[in-house]
Amino acid sequence: MYDTEISREIANRFNLERRDFLKFCAAMAATMGLPKGAEAEIAKAITAKERPSVIWLHFQECTGCTESMLRAEHPTIEKLILEIISLDYHETLFAAAGHQVEAAREAAMKKNWGKYVLVVEGAIPVKNDGIFCKIGGKTALQLVKECAEGAAAVIAIGSCASWGGMPSTPPNPTGSTGVPEILAPKPVVTIPGCPPNPYNFLSTVVHFLTFGALPAVDDKGRPKFAYSRLIHENCERRAHFDAGRFALEFGDEGHRKGYCLYKLGCKGPETYANCPAILFNDVGSGSWPVGTGHPCIGCTEKHIGFEKPIHALAELQNQRPPVGYARVVEEQGTGATLGAIATVAAVGGLAIGAGSKLVGNLGKSEDNQGSGKQG
Amino acid sequence: MTMTTSTGDTPMVNHPIPSEVANRNRKPKPRATALGGSLVSPVTIALAALIGIALFFLAQRFTYGLGAVTNINNGYPWGIWVVWDVVIATGFACGGYAMALVVYILNKGEYHHLVRPALTASVFGYSLGGLSVLIDLGRYWNFWHILSPSYAQTGSVMFEVAACISLYVLVLWVEFSPTFLEHLGMTGVRKALNKVMFVFIGLGVLLPTMHQSSLGSMLVVYGYQIHPLWQTPLLPLLFLLSAVCMGYAIVIVEAAVAAVGFKRDIADELPLLSKLGKIIMGVLAAFLIIRFGDLIVRGAVFKVFTSGIKSLMFVIEMAALVYPVVVLSNPANRARLSKLLAAAMSMLTGAVLYRIDAFLVAYDTGPGWHYFPSAPEILVTIGVIAVEVLAYIVFVRKFPILPGHSTSTAAE
Numbered sequence: 001m002y003d004t005e006i007s008r009e010i011a012n013r014f015n016l017e018r019r020d021f022l023k024f025c026a027a028m029a030a031t032m033g034l035p036k037g038a039e040a041e042i043a044k045a046i047t048a049k050e051r052p053s054v055i056w057l058h059f060q061e062c063t064g065c066t067e068s069m070l071r072a073e074h075p076t077i078e079k080l081i082l083e084i085i086s087l088d089y090h091e092t093l094f095a096a097a098g099h100q101v102e103a104a105r106e107a108a109m110k111k112n113w114g115k116y117v118l119v120v121e122g123a124i125p126v127k128n129d130g131i132f133c134k135i136g137g138k139t140a141l142q143l144v145k146e147c148a149e150g151a152a153a154v155i156a157i158g159s160c161a162s163w164g165g166m167p168s169t170p171p172n173p174t175g176s177t178g179v180p181e182i183l184a185p186k187p188v189v190t191i192p193g194c195p196p197n198p199y200n201f202l203s204t205v206v207h208f209l210t211f212g213a214l215p216a217v218d219d220k221g222r223p224k225f226a227y228s229r230l231i232h233e234n235c236e237r238r239a240h241f242d243a244g245r246f247a248l249e250f251g252d253e254g255h256r257k258g259y260c261l262y263k264l265g266c267k268g269p270e271t272y273a274n275c276p277a278i279l280f281n282d283v284g285s286g287s288w289p290v291g292t293g294h295p296c297i298g299c300t301e302k303h304i305g306f307e308k309p310i311h312a313l314a315e316l317q318n319q320r321p322p323v324g325y326a327r328v329v330e331e332q333g334t335g336a337t338l339g340a341i342a343t344v345a346a347v348g349g350l351a352i353g354a355g356s357k358l359v360g361n362l363g364k365s366e367d368n369q370g371s372g373k374q375g
Numbered sequence: 376m377t378m379t380t381s382t383g384d385t386p387m388v389n390h391p392i393p394s395e396v397a398n399r400n401r402k403p404k405p406r407a408t409a410l411g412g413s414l415v416s417p418v419t420i421a422l423a424a425l426i427g428i429a430l431f432f433l434a435q436r437f438t439y440g441l442g443a444v445t446n447i448n449n450g451y452p453w454g455i456w457v458v459w460d461v462v463i464a465t466g467f468a469c470g471g472y473a474m475a476l477v478v479y480i481l482n483k484g485e486y487h488h489l490v491r492p493a494l495t496a497s498v499f500g501y502s503l504g505g506l507s508v509l510i511d512l513g514r515y516w517n518f519w520h521i522l523s524p525s526y527a528q529t530g531s532v533m534f535e536v537a538a539c540i541s542l543y544v545l546v547l548w549v550e551f552s553p554t555f556l557e558h559l560g561m562t563g564v565r566k567a568l569n570k571v572m573f574v575f576i577g578l579g580v581l582l583p584t585m586h587q588s589s590l591g592s593m594l595v596v597y598g599y600q601i602h603p604l605w606q607t608p609l610l611p612l613l614f615l616l617s618a619v620c621m622g623y624a625i626v627i628v629e630a631a632v633a634a635v636g637f638k639r640d641i642a643d644e645l646p647l648l649s650k651l652g653k654i655i656m657g658v659l660a661a662f663l664i665i666r667f668g669d670l671i672v673r674g675a676v677f678k679v680f681t682s683g684i685k686s687l688m689f690v691i692e693m694a695a696l697v698y699p700v701v702v703l704s705n706p707a708n709r710a711r712l713s714k715l716l717a718a719a720m721s722m723l724t725g726a727v728l729y730r731i732d733a734f735l736v737a738y739d740t741g742p743g744w745h746y747f748p749s750a751p752e753i754l755v756t757i758g759v760i761a762v763e764v765l766a767y768i769v770f771v772r773k774f775p776i777l778p779g780h781s782t783s784t785a786a787e
Contacts, residue, residue: 323514330448330449331448331449332448332743332744332745333447333448333450333451333744333745333746334446334747335745335747336747337747337749337750339749339750340446340747340748340749340750340752340753341747342750343750343753343754344748344753347753347757355720358631358632358635359713359716359717359720360713362631362635362712362713362716363711363713366711366712366713
């Protein structure tokens with residue numbers, strides 16, 4: 001699939017072994033659940049000379065999403081993301097500042113009009129015409145509308161951009177709003193999470209590069225490959241839920257033994273995300289909130305994350321704990337006991353005795369009638 | 376359903392009707408009367424004691440759960456509370472159904488005054504059968520689900536049985552209501568009910584036909600877990616035929632026991648009972664021919680010699696079912712109440728064994744599983760039977776149920 005020329009080119013451009021590069025492509029394909037052979041197409045798309053321009057806007061946020069992106073450890077991911085795409089505007093990563101960067105953004109937009117990818121991080125305040133968040137004299141509201149106009153695809157990264165996230169928590173003084181609501185009816189792919197898993201974002205971008213279209217999404221704009229299963233469905237502690245073993249307090253025996261956190265308010269049963277399946281930070285098992293002993297707070301779900309109290313019980317969606325639990329040793333029943341046999345024998349004997357006595361007496365009285373009265 | 380004639384105001388309570396004319400069609404039927412008399416007797420006291428014992432164990436069952444009282448387990452989820460109190464008790468309670476078949480479907484009006492006593496036994500048999508399901512259900516508080524269409528799983532045999540039984544219990548009480556409506560003097564309600572009674576009578580024949588055969592279908596669903604001597608696709612038909620036979624047999628037994636117990640002269644009823652005996656003979660013979668024919672065709676008949684305790688139970692069961700056919704085939708025997716009673720009791724014994732065998736003895740769910748009813752379980756079942764008998768005694772003494780031509784008691 002790869003001739004040596006491409007391999008060499010990758011090696012030069014990304015400062016990356018060919019083997020490591022292919023591993024990255026395969027990991028992307030696996031995250032998205034793509035069929036075998038897709039990693040080749042991904043590799044082809046990534047190595048194409050024309051790198052798509054990406055404009056990354058920051059509004060009401062904590063830069064956690066970007067930090068999370070930079071922590072992606074599949075071999076030198078920051079190099080890949082900087083080399084595969086042409087990141088023409090990103091406030092955290094830019095060396096330049098002030099009007100210089102604003103000019104760079106406008107230039108990039110003009111050059112790639114209709115082709116660039118717009119990524120939005122952070123919520124957008126809409127109250128009082130959005131004066132709560134301004135960059136270069138323009139409000140977030142103006143900026144996002146301006147940049148979205150010429151974008152080929154819009155991706156909202158993080159819970160804040162997806163629906164308002166933490167800044168929109170009631171009473172929401174600035175009127176923080178998510179990107180899809182502001183740009184409607186333009187389709188926006190949302191990657192909620194606080195922070196979202198970087199691979200869900202990368203996979204979405206790579207999908208767009210490879211197939212020229214955004215991945216299939218659910219009714220909230222979330223890619224189905226990442227957000228179609230409840231956390232509860234793939235949780236490593238699920239067996240404890242099914243067996244009725246729950247941690248009831250932080251630090252109690254059940255908590256120390258790794259029991260289910262449902263009763264501590266874990267929102268896993270009502271939150272759609274792939275956290276337990278792909279984990280965080282590439283450091284192996286247990287590297288996600290529930291794995292480290294904290295209940296899920298439902299950060300990918302509107303009205304749950306940042307809104308529902310952390311220790312409030314989750315609304316069970318499609319799994320309910322059983323009323324009874326199977327025994328370890330199944331009782332298979334006892335055979336006949338002496339008392340039971342005696343009871344059956346007594347009742348049976350009594351019934352047969354009474355029946356035959358009745359028949360006998362009736363027969364006698366019939367005989368008497370027959371010989372005495374009737375004649 | 377009317378038990379009285381249309382000329383109900385004519386005083387015919389004490390008319391002594393000669394037995395020769397009583398069995399002719401279209402003769403004025405004897406009006407049903409309450410027997411009266413004291414409710415306290417050694418028999419009723421004994422029955423009350425048995426009920427008390429059952430209540431004690433039922434209190435345990437509802438406090439500590441099924442496992443504390445019964446021997447049922449996950450391999451044998453059904454014990455005698457289902458097999459006796461429901462499967463057999465509803466068979467015993469088929470008297471009303473069987474009589475309705477003769478009176479309303481075959482239009483033999485002469486049997487009309489046997490309907491009400493039969494119906495009385497059916498009402499209590501079925502009501503207590505339904506109650507027993509409640510006792511046997513682990514999660515009994517969900518019992519009402521069976522009457523809620525949103526819970527109906529219409530592809531299930533169990534659903535059909537449960538729905539038919541619960542509906543039939545309601546239908547039976549409507550059919551039975553003229554008895555106590557008469558007593559309570561609610562003639563307006565009775566008249567209104569009479570106009571639509573044909574609907575309930577129709578349902579009263581349809582519903583038992585459906586679920587008595589479905590009791591057999593339930594075993595068909597069990598598949599190989601039922602021994603080949605009992606497992607056959609014809610089980611629904613066999614269960615229906617045996618239920619009809621049980622219905623007529625119980626009418627004979629009730630008449631005989633009431634005659635002895637209440638010292639009633641039943642010379643007028645005897646010709647009708649002997650005709651019922653003839654019906655039993657015919658239906659039971661058909662049952663046996665189908666049963667054996669099926670065993671021979673399937674080649675399962677040879678298992679009779681190789682199946683240990685199951686073989687023994689099969690032989691006893693068959694003997695109890697063949698005996699009535701032999702006895703009743705002689706017209707002289709059919710004219711004697713004692714022979715009719717012996718045949719009917721043998722028939723009932725056979726039918727009871729057939730149901731116990733098919734549901735419990737022939738059922739093998741795999742190695743290691745056992746079931747034999749515990750003593751408390753049996754005592755609860757006996758208590759349920761005692762409730763039925765006691766209720767029957769109370770009702771025939773207090774309400775107009777038995778044909779009232781017995782000079783000794785009705786005259787007081």
